[in-house]
Amino acid sequence: MMIFSPFERTVAWRYLRAKRQEGFISVISWFSLIGIALGVATLIVVMSVMNGFRVELFQRVLGLNGHFNIYSMQTGPLNNYQPVLDRVSKIPGVITASPTVEGQALVTQNGTATGVFVRGVMPEAMRQRQTIAKHILSGSLDDFGGESIAIGVRLAERLNLMVGQNLTLISPVSKTTIFGAAPRMRAYKIAAIFDVGMFEYDNGFVFMPLQAAQAFFTMGQGVTAIEIFVKDPQNLGEDRKDIIAAADIPDAPSMRLLDWKQNNSSFVTALEVEKNVMFLILTMMIIIAAFNIITGLIMLVKDKGSDIAILRTMGATRGMVMRIFFLNGAAIGVFGTLFGFLLGLFVAGHIEQLRQVIQKILHIDPFSPEVYFLTRMPSVIDANEVLQVVLLSLGLSFLATLYPSWRAARLDPVEALRYE
Numbered sequence: 001m002m003i004f005s006p007f008e009r010t011v012a013w014r015y016l017r018a019k020r021q022e023g024f025i026s027v028i029s030w031f032s033l034i035g036i037a038l039g040v041a042t043l044i045v046v047m048s049v050m051n052g053f054r055v056e057l058f059q060r061v062l063g064l065n066g067h068f069n070i071y072s073m074q075t076g077p078l079n080n081y082q083p084v085l086d087r088v089s090k091i092p093g094v095i096t097a098s099p100t101v102e103g104q105a106l107v108t109q110n111g112t113a114t115g116v117f118v119r120g121v122m123p124e125a126m127r128q129r130q131t132i133a134k135h136i137l138s139g140s141l142d143d144f145g146g147e148s149i150a151i152g153v154r155l156a157e158r159l160n161l162m163v164g165q166n167l168t169l170i171s172p173v174s175k176t177t178i179f180g181a182a183p184r185m186r187a188y189k190i191a192a193i194f195d196v197g198m199f200e201y202d203n204g205f206v207f208m209p210l211q212a213a214q215a216f217f218t219m220g221q222g223v224t225a226i227e228i229f230v231k232d233p234q235n236l237g238e239d240r241k242d243i244i245a246a247a248d249i250p251d252a253p254s255m256r257l258l259d260w261k262q263n264n265s266s267f268v269t270a271l272e273v274e275k276n277v278m279f280l281i282l283t284m285m286i287i288i289a290a291f292n293i294i295t296g297l298i299m300l301v302k303d304k305g306s307d308i309a310i311l312r313t314m315g316a317t318r319g320m321v322m323r324i325f326f327l328n329g330a331a332i333g334v335f336g337t338l339f340g341f342l343l344g345l346f347v348a349g350h351i352e353q354l355r356q357v358i359q360k361i362l363h364i365d366p367f368s369p370e371v372y373f374l375t376r377m378p379s380v381i382d383a384n385e386v387l388q389v390v391l392l393s394l395g396l397s398f399l400a401t402l403y404p405s406w407r408a409a410r411l412d413p414v415e416a417l418r419y420e
Helices: 006-016 020-064 080-090 123-128 153-159 199-204 210-216 237-247 265-303 307-311 318-349 351-362 382-407 413-417
Strands: 068-073 095-110 114-119 136-139 148-152 166-178 180-194 205-209 226-231 254-259
Touching: 020 068, 020 318, 020 351, 020 382, 068 237, 080 095, 080 114, 080 226, 095 123, 095 153, 095 205, 095 210, 095 237, 114 123, 123 205, 123 307, 136 166, 136 318, 148 153, 153 180, 153 199, 166 226, 180 210, 199 205, 199 413, 205 210, 226 237, 226 307, 237 254, 265 307, 265 318, 265 382, 307 318
Parallel strands: 114 205, 148 180
Antiparallel strands: 068 226, 068 254, 095 114, 095 166, 095 226, 136 180, 148 205, 166 180
């Protein structure tokens, strides 16, 4: 048994096609439909782009940084780390564990000076990082070792460097000479230039062999941290327990364990907060469009008062009248949601191509990598989120029709026809 009878559908469809004297009501209906469509489309596009941001950034962060890091609780380096490294490497959930040295340095080249972040890693560990290994533009990681380094493409372009040339680094750790303290300077040969697609790394990171970094920062045999990669970086609970037990951290107050979420807590929190806030803000667009449905239906009910009275006198029940106007408003919500759904999927699926078209037409880049950290606009469509947006839009649209429909059903035929 169908909810709406053919009579109710016919009358509702007739009221959707307004006459000339009802043109203003029709305009409000169209604005309501367009408003819902734009609200749904915008919400789908924004949520997809933010999902893309999250996936792309996390893939690069997790591909370049350890999922867990064991640091020294003291000011100096982490010494005598090899026994801990051996025990952690044997944990089933651990893919690799390797020592790292990190520090800041100053680059001087062709009269240009800039700050960079130097990370010392073992050559074999460097070649296992697929995020870098698969994005080498020139040179080879096979030559990474000894006094050879790897730098990002944007740093190379900024300093006009190529593979085979030397890059001079100045360490913040000074050395003592007969003339007093002087900064440590060392020239390193560029073995590879990478492009991971993340501005922060391509522009400001220098990867150096572990032993060379230890010598550059005068750390002796010590390291900054033990970097650990696990199979499932999204679920860290069990791996954390195993690493703590293997490293004997509760009984070794000189060490502490931090995971990637803790190391990037402000970054992760900012993404989540921004996503939730944008969802709430854009939902307001749909709510405003739903209020337009209420306005249009109330005006339609007022304009069709005599028609409603005649229908009632001919035998139409209050339920039938209510369903007629409910169907009228629901049709606006359904068609608006459908158009917004299709438009949102199209834009979200072609967001990078649309960005390039806008860039060519306006001669500006609306997605600067210096601001957004990525070189292309990402988009990941989440079916669950799209379903939530569609259901939210339909729910608000249906709720918006209830009061005007109830008001039409409560209309007294005698009062409506008194002055006719």
